[in-house]
Amino acid sequence: MTKPLTPDGWFIENHEDIYAQGFAVTKHLHHEKTPFQVLDIYDTAEHGRLMVLDGFVMLTDAHEFPYHEMLVHVPLLVHPEPKRVLVIGGGDGGCIRAMLRHPVVEKATMCEIDEAVTRASQTYFPYLTEWIDTDSRGEARFADGIAYIKENPGTFDVIVVDSTDPIGPAKGLFNRSFYNDVKQALKPGGIVAVQGESYWYFKDEVVEMLQELGSVFDHMQYYTTQVPCYPGTVWGLGIASMTDYDFTCPHDPKRAETIAETSSYYTPDIHRTAFVHPAFARKIIGGLLK
């Protein structure tokens, strides 16, 4: 039970020599040094395929759905009519796939800085990326998301920031300068949702993200999903707007029910309860929400 884990047969994610997760690996499928990061893909014993960037788990077949469904469906269902939507990052394709499940969406653009992530996803996670070939509403752009939103003011109903952690290439996606550009790129009534770390293991990052996001938007809440392949599982997502929405409630219950029918995680009840936090977490973030 306490036998050593060696790199043979295990992918180990080590968080600052404090906490680690190990995934039993059956095959190392892909290793690539892209212009931005190091990309690895493994077959695992029980999580299906595993994508790793710079040594950190990005997604697994087993646990992609709770992340993508909650990051996408919540803002798209709170917005009354999300026709034009954008993902910054999200090169694995899972966010656009979730967006295209909404019939109201007319155009969904992914702006990913690292094309290698998407190409690898097309090979190893084809169900996440098949929309590139099959749905003309989906657009894959390979460019700097920060520049792209600057160039497109007043364009989007919903922007989803599906970034890696606030280190490495995604560092610029967690500050008020970027969030201000996001605000400018939204149409009136627009909503942004962002990958927001975990209040269990990354408390300081959560607080900093909410401080920055809340300094730009008039209304902001924090909600969670469950991603067991991330440390602490209970993963936070920020949602913000200049419009005073009830973020905890879908705009149109029928539209939400239809999305729930194709979902493995999302239900209207889960939508509502994802905004309820344990006492200790409320103490950390409660004063920042507005």
Added chain:
Amino acid sequence: MTKPLTPDGWFIENHEDIYAQGFAVTKHLHHEKTPFQVLDIYDTAEHGRLMVLDGFVMLTDAHEFPYHEMLVHVPLLVHPEPKRVLVIGGGDGGCIRAMLRHPVVEKATMCEIDEAVTRASQTYFPYLTEWIDTDSRGEARFADGIAYIKENPGTFDVIVVDSTDPIGPAKGLFNRSFYNDVKQALKPGGIVAVQGESYWYFKDEVVEMLQELGSVFDHMQYYTTQVPCYPGTVWGLGIASMTDYDFTCPHDPKRAETIAETSSYYTPDIHRTAFVHPAFARKIIGGLLK
């Protein structure tokens, strides 16, 4: 980032060579082969002290509270007047500590088969066990819980089963024969709550537990808490009774508010939302609840 983890400096919990967790260890404080199991206690880099039984994490300083609060406060707050309460297992003392926060409790008995667990907890987790010396309402018995409940029919308002996993010494605490004895040991209106595994990594165990519990009690629900030191974090708890309670709702909102004031996880809102499950989990367990 993918450097090997060796046993030096890490406690590794390995789940059937499929998934592993590692906790950076600063000191191995205690190692003991008890008559029932192997007991280890470590100081860790960030989780405080860590108790391990037969190679599996039982508790950490950092994450004991969401487990104990939810396993105890939910049944005690649903019950209209839980004067006489019992914990089967729970030798670390955390459940009785939580029970004694309820002024309505007149006597709280812990029946733990392995006295060594409690003695070690008194040394290394003194805050969990101080009630043994300071609160005359608390009683620590070291005996076989199965025998103890057989000997005490119609005695308890609430019984909490705080067991290890359904292997090893706790195997007998997950079947209908035991649950039937629990039913007999409850007073009219009595409630039982049980450690109920995780729908992420132990789906079969969850289903089997609910099948067995539901074959004995007329009313049963499943709720969750968050325990990041357990694999999958989102940890299930079963609750059952012969009485048709609304388990999702405290009997007396004022009593619940008072408990929330001394809690780090429990709030009345968390109580209610803990019974809401993602779509995939509803598919697994929904048909068993009643």
